[in-house]
Amino acid sequence: MRLRRYDGTADFAxxxxxxxxxxxxxxxxxxAYGREYMYDMYTYLDAHGELxxxxxxxxxxxxxxxDVAFSRADMPIVIGEPAYRGRGxxxxxxxxxxxxxRVLGYETLGVREIYxxxxxxxxxxxxxxxxxxxxxxxxWRYEAxx
Numbered sequence: 395m396r397l398r399r400y401d402g403t404a405d406f407a408x409x410x411x412x413x414x415x416x417x418x419x420x421x422x423x424x425x426a427y428g429r430e431y432m433y434d435m436y437t438y439l440d441a442h443g444e445l446x447x448x449x450x451x452x453x454x455x456x457x458x459x460x461d462v463a464f465s466r467a468d469m470p471i472v473i474g475e476p477a478y479r480g481r482g483x484x485x486x487x488x489x490x491x492x493x494x495x496r497v498l499g500y501e502t503l504g505v506r507e508i509y510x511x512x513x514x515x516x517x518x519x520x521x522x523x524x525x526x527x528x529x530x531x532x533x534w535r536y537e538a539x540x
């Protein structure tokens with residue numbers, strides 16, 4: 395697995411955001427993204443932190459399987475390719491971003507909100523040392539000390 399910085403190209407990610415159940419876990423609504431909305435989201439995330447594509451090595455080539463935005467206050471992760479969900483990719487990504495936070499001198503990292511119904515994300519972040527710190531409308535805000 396590796397993280398590759400966003401370069402303005404993301405058409406390969408569009409099918410991920412057509413999966414309304416995946417969008418529900420991230421946004422709390424069951425509504426597929428339009429292509430323009432997806433690019434607007436990526437532009438915003440890239441301008442407000444570090445945006446990466448998660449890539450896996452398949453048959454000697456790096457293939458995008460998801461994305462993650464990184465800032466001190468949030469790190470939304472999407473594992474877009476269903477075959478890679480539940481295989482520990484999220485934990486590897488979170489740990490890599492925790493290392494990145496340490497390099498940047500951060501003392502803590504946060505996740506703005508994980509919905510109560512997103513059990514996989516809750517398990518992922520808690521396994522990496524995050525703990526709930528504040529109740530939100532639909533879930534909890536999480537934080538980890540570095």
